[in-house]
């Protein structure tokens with residue numbers, strides 16, 4: 489069953505079209521990633537789904553029911569971990585989680601258990617009596633998550649939960665999300681970090697300018713583009729400087745590479761030569777043979793399958809993070 493069904497959503501902020509006939513279907517038990525650069529409409533789509541924002545056109549159904557601001561029965565089944573840490577500075581970690589949980593659960597005894605479980609879930613046992621001001625950025629993020637999930641929601645929205653988080657806390661957040669899913673939750677995860685999305689999401693939608701550009705599993709998205717692999721060659725010279733290395737390859741060599749049967753693009757940045765190729769069996773040997781024939785001195789050579797950034801680049805002509 490679709491836990492989320494969004495059809496033809498249009499949202500304007502005055503002249504700006506933030507969501508342009510946006511469609512989204514998320515099924516029960518999946519971690520669905522919304523991947524897009526800053527300003528692509530991820531937060532706006534979430535806020536519309538939560539009925540926190542009005543919209544101009546379209547329909548939103550959650551758990552099979554039409555969502556509107558008065559549907560407290562549906563809201564109780566949803567958890568939100570917002571992009572900005574939203575906690576109360578005067579309350580301790582424990583009191584904060586209890587406060588947010590009390591918005592959904594009125595029974596105090598049940599809440600005591602839920603709050604303890606949430607504290608344990610995010611590993612904040614030692615800090616339960618601390619006020620937010622005493623917590624590091626990573627610990628604050630964990631508190632933000634605990635406040636959003638303590639009432640055991642069936643559907644959880646995580647809006648860029650790892651921005652400005654240290655690698656250790658980031659890993660804790662990502663494994664925590666996978667654990668929530670294994671306990672039965674459906675998750676919508678927004679990010680502009682393709683590595684995170686690849687790590688945890690079952691399906692991904694790539695967004696830009698309020699539109700869905702492509703969606704599918706990471707493998708499906710990568711298979712849908714022309715680029716099959718990217719070969720990166722470090723150029724070397726006897727003198728060893730980057731500039732000298734870059735100038736040691738002339739236009740003729742670059743043209744020779746571009747003329748190879750499966751080469752899509754050749755780019756030279758400093759002393760790194762990147763050759764994007766269609767999927768084919770002999771790309772690496774062909775590229776190396778062409779470079780050897782031109783007496784180009786080579787250092788490290790890597791050959792990698794495409795990334796989600798390549799998918800974004802091929803569809804939009806821009807890098808995901810520029």
Ligand SMILES: Nc1ncnc2c1ncn2[C@@H]1O[C@H](COP(=O)(O)OP(=O)(O)OP(=O)(O)O)[C@@H](O)[C@H]1O
Nearest residue numbers: 501504506524525526527528529530531532533648
């Ligand atoms: N309250 C607002 N008033 C006017 N424009 C807004 C408002 N909120 C967002 N926008 C604009 O709408 C577009 C989509 O913004 P949104 O925050 O949904 O994108 P996002 O993908 O979540 O980006 P980010 O990762 O930066 O949060 C952007 O161009 C943004 O500047």
